[in-house]
């Protein structure tokens with residue numbers, strides 16, 4: 001297809017034709033959605049040329065590929081990044097100006113591809129963008145959930161979950177590849193390594209193009225969909241129902257095991273289909289199966305894709321007739337594992353019965369792996385009780401992380417502190433056995449979406465001050481901003497940028513909630529999944545205390561700079577405590593927002609349905625970035641990086657990547673408080689923490705608790721939250737309360753010293769270069785993948 005995006009006039013002709021073909025509409029009569037659909041459809045067609053050329057280059061040159069296995073890809077809207085990265089945005093904008101169309105408004109007609117829960121899925125999406133932009137043959141592999149992450153609404157201040165049937169409307173960026181379908185067997189029983197009487201399901205791939213920035217490279221994200229299989233002898237109602245459930249919806253729980261068999265079915269579907277399609281490709285290109293690891297690396301994003309390890313063993317042994325040792329060599333040279341958590345309750349394990357019933361042959365292979373691993377451990381003189389903990393199967397469970405560590409050549413953490421904790425504490429036994437496998441790859445974010453696309457104001461400032469756009473390609477160049485840290489004219493420019501982003505957010509929040517925020521106030525934002533370790537509870541306790549102080553302490557009131565506290569978070573539907581905290585924050589917000597005594601100074605908003613598109617409004621509008629997890633519990637965080645890059649100061653604990661943010665931007669340019677990771681771990685070890693005592697000795701906490709009891713007619717309504725704080729407080733909220741209050745006071749007063757404040761902000765922006773996922777991907781490639789660039 002000729003390039004119809006080559007200039008404005010040719011594009012206009014092609015676009016008018018597309019509107020007519022798709023909807024039989026004219027420029028004047030098309031609806032917003034039709035305008036969007038015609039654009040998306042035309043752009044996707046245009047991208048076909050570069051996509052085919054990229055595929056051809058990779059195949060002709062036999063380039064090694066990374067296949068990134070991830071159960072989640074939290075993509076958000078694709079229209080803007082595809083327009084931006086392809087370089088066609090300007091032509092489209094010019095044409096739409098002639099039509100009287102507003103491109104920004106049209107882009108909003110696309111619904112988010114919400115195929116993820118939070119940080120882990122968003123990381124995978126950032127990696128796709130960065131790898132394609134660095135011209136690397138990197139391909140995503142996941143599931144095509146018909147329903148994405150649930151839509152959150154508040155009813156009576158409580159979270160209610162509604163389905164997100166995002167595929168009810170056509171998804172213009174995907175291509176179904178029926179001829180590449182893979183048949184997947186479940187259940188049955190094994191006889192001499194053969195699976196007898198399995199239930200067959202067909203996995204059909206849909207490929208979504210991933211557009212590199214300005215380099216003509218287009219890779220893809222492959223999403224597998226479950227359908228009925230022709231191999232299955234009968235298609236009765238029960239069978240069809242089972243099939244339809246497999247890729248029906250994403251599990252809205254990113255920490256604990258919710259579904260059982262169904263979730264394992266999902267994991268096997270995208271793992272087995274992904275591996276098989278790679279092997280078919282490898283053979284089609286005439287390469288020897290024994291060379292598989294020379295042409296592919298399988299990066300496993302957390303343990304959800306662990307099944308690729310036994311599955312690859314199965315194919316190599318049962319279908320390719322290689323021996324165990326030969327197969328194991330190939331597996332352990334091609335699989336690399338990324339660990340994302342240190343919460344031990346979140347380490348994935350599967351009941352043996354469920355596992356063996358669904359995947360009998362895979363279970364046999366894991367048993368054999370386990371038998372051999374135990375020999376390795378015994379030969380290494382590992383003590384018996386440790387062997388028991390390190391086994392692949394134990395306490396009636398199959399332990400996915402243990403399989404990943406044993407079966408891979410690389411185990412990486414996602415921030416320096418996290419990797420240290422893995423090496424020295426959590427996975428210390430494995431580290432001692434395989435020290436060279438362990439490495440760190442600090443997470444990153446794509447600055448194309450999280451700065452260039454969402455913050456044109458800051459982009460323009462940087463273009464002007466840095467004198468070129470070279471920093472768009474190499475984010476480390478924004479260090480050049482640092483020399484302006486005390487330049488009052490530049491400080492004013494940054495302040496105006498912030499004001500303009502606050503105004504956009506104020507408008508959106510007014511429209512969504514009816515609450516009008518003060519643009520002169522400090523925008524203090526905590527947006528992330530609702531989890532006890534992230535400590536939204538600590539935030540609301542301080543807000544209540546601040547409110548009570550504003551009502552009683554006139555000196556404090558006089559000195560207080562107005563502050564807006566904004567929350568965005570979804571709670572897992574079954575996570576009672578998290579949902580209680582949402583309700584508590586909502587109920588508190590009504591009291592505070594309606595108190596005319598204080599509501600010029602203090603407002604609290606909980607935005608509904610926090611997702612990537614909402615995030616794009618929130619990050620650039622923030623002054624304060626809330627990163628207040630219990631130290632050692634947040635593996636990395638990536639929201640912290642998005643805030644920093646857009647000119648917010650971190651108020652946070654020394655946890656996850658906060659440690660590296662402080663290292664880059666300077667301790668003095670962020671507001672750090674609370675227990676250190678070592679202190680937290682020693683509290684756990686000593687077992688002597690008494691939250692009740694802290695409460696008894698702190699009248700501030702007592703009156704906060706009284707306030708909470710007064711929020712509802714029934715004073716015991718929130719007792720499950722309060723009692724938990726008094727009796728256990730595992731996440732050390734009360735322990736860090738005093739330190740957090742002081743940090744908040746410091747932040748409020750620092751903001752009043754505007755010269756100091758904007759100096760801090762500039763230091764943060766200028767030193768955010770390290771946190772681009774381009775750097776992360778370059779490090780993965782250097783240390784783990786060793787891919788060659790696509791140079792077409």
Ligand SMILES: *Cc1c(COP(=O)(O)O)cnc(C)c1O
Pocket residue numbers: 117118119122527528529610611612615636637638639640642
């Ligand atoms: C970046 C991002 C996250 C991760 O936030 P953390 O603060 O790192 O937990 C979650 N959800 C969305 C929509 C994001 O954009």
